[in-house]
Amino acid sequence: MSTDAEQSLADFFFPEDNGVLQAPEAFSHWVERNRWATSMFEPAMLGAVGPEVELKRGDIHRRVINLSSYNYMGLATHPEVIEAGRQALLEYGTGACGSPLLSGKMGLHVELEKKLAEFTGREDAMLFNSGFGGGMGSLAALLRKGDAAVVDEKCHLCLLDGVKLSKAKLVFFRHNDPESLDEALKATEGRRRLVVVEGVYSMDGDMAALDKLLPVAEQHKVGMFIDEAHSILCFGENGRGVIEHFGVADRIGLQFATFSKSFASCGGYTAGSKRLLDYMRFYSNAYGFSCALPPATVGGLLKALEVATRDDTLRKKLWQNVGYFRERALSLGLNLGESVSQVFPIIIGSDRQALYELCREMNEKGLFLAPVDYPSVPEDGLRYRVAITAAHGREDLDRALNILEDTVVRRIVRGN
Template sequence: MKHFPENLSAKLEIRKQNNALRKLPLSSKRIDFSSNDYLGFSQSEIIFNHTHEYLITNNVIQNGATGSRLLSGNHKLYQETENYIASFHQSETALIFNSGYNANIGFFSAVPQKGDLILYDELCHASIRDGIQLSKAKAYKFNHNDFEDLENLILRNPNTIIYIVTESVFSMDGDCPNLEELVLVSTKYNCYLVVDEAHALGVFGETGGGLVQMQGLQEHVFAQIMTFGKGLGCHGAAILGSVELRDYLVNFSRSFIYTTGLSPHSVAAILVAYQHLKKDSVSILKLKENIVFFNQQKNLLSLKPLFVRSKSAIQSAIIPGNEKVKTIASQLQEKGFDVKAILSPTVPEGQERLRFCIHSYNSTQEISEVLHLLCTFLF
């Protein structure tokens, strides 16, 4: 076998020197403050058993999709699940993709055309930026949640089809944009608004429908990307939008067309998780209470200046420096709390952080204890 390319070895060495080399961690038995399993659905025996029962009842005994959905992989569970998702979110249609990453790659590489313009929040997720890089449209970022900056960019590009892109909950900061104001800007200039709701599904709204739906703005949004690997605790994603958008994606979205579909079991898990979400108001309410309690405790402990302002399940404490934030994360982990350090270059240098993810199954005692420990290790 040939030697590993020197230029690739050099890049790995730089990561090591910067204390930023990524490694795959083993799962732990620590108290969970790191996963995106906000409602505990990934661990739900009810969802697990109901998914199995659904497959058996409907005589679906099949392990794989067998091919692309345009060939042999469009098994009957897809239509029922997409119809349910569309109805749940009060959308014309839903189109399932294999993951949130696939959905964003597929949307942004296919929909904005040459001569169009994409204006995206500077903190948008890597999957959005990767999709934009594959697009033939021009793209500019606007300052985070700064709609004056956004409006200036719009005014510099008259007579142009413009897509405005944001997230309802930003994955590293946990904060939310003012969607009502953003809708006003989008409407004023006839732009197409696209909202990634990956970290809002299961968190916002009485039935966990997300921030757009909670605020009754779905009629003003061109496309919503809903991801199922977080609040729903399973796998996959869907793009919500008009019938025309669905037809266009089926015909032109390469990450949809040229991949094997999800297995019947995966699609059944999505359907059952949505059905459970509609009924499980207890978990949704408990999550909201825990988010409020976390914010109250960090204020009582004088930790508020350290944290990015957030009312979501993501709470980030800025602790500059890869080495320092990794040390504190390790200290918390040694005490039995699974809190992860987010390092540069995942976030900008100087913005390294501890990212606390709050769940419905965390106790108030656990929240209080982990924040008291944070105080001890910091001060």
């Protein structure tokens, strides 16, 4: 970013000055000097999440192709889902007004838990009012001081925060590396342990190598927790996620997923055995001490689950779109990393100035792609993240590809 291009958010985590309730001075100056770049974050969408969206950045409004929302199944604007949410709102009012343990659980919540248990093929499912809270709250409910969580190094922050909260020992293994997992499990022998992975890792779009990792965990007789935030409804013959894709559902202790991606809503759930979930409901503070999901959300979720699983129309459309976009993007010379999914990076390297300038240029030409900067990704792996959905039409994808050719391909691939 101009003369500050060598600085990143990582430089301001430990402030050198000021009290706790004051932003570090260096940070505030840096943000001010780089408004042109930081304004690429937190744009305001002036309508529903769809293949196209009207964005407001500062005073400028623009209609842009949206490749930045995780609306993988396109359900955010599905008429049946919206109508179901509306009906639930009319019937049940605006809020659950209490935690599920004490007063916030309605018939709708019970029905969604039941439907999710059926869908995942498990005895029970529990709902969380946030995906982040659900991942964090599930692990914090299970792990204790003295235990060890053996976690893939690319796992989401909510899972790391859950382990930290529990005070269990946090041990990383190299991403998708069975030998590294084996070493970590050997090093933690004698403790109660849990292996933690994701279905699809959203920064890279690759899948958990369950075929290699699961046998190692089983050899050590250690159970596995999987976060399928980005894979539920997308992967597996019936949309049951990466564990269905690999045919290993019955070998995974707990499956967690969020509602914020394919379900196009908010919240999350953990599915597992009834006995374990009976226990977790009392020991997950994010569950027991936080208001239950609003009824309109739950009504919409029930319909979203039905629409996405009554046949494979949406999943098929999604994968057709993914195949089309990937093939054309690769033929343009774009670096899509290791992705095998509907979410993938366009890696541009370490040029931070280019990352933000191109982001602005794409926005001006009509494409919404967010920059992903260090420390979220390695310093030499700055990128944009593309999310393809079933709602995109060929013309949306073609327009996005033309803009990419005119911007990222021109500057990064062709060097002019």
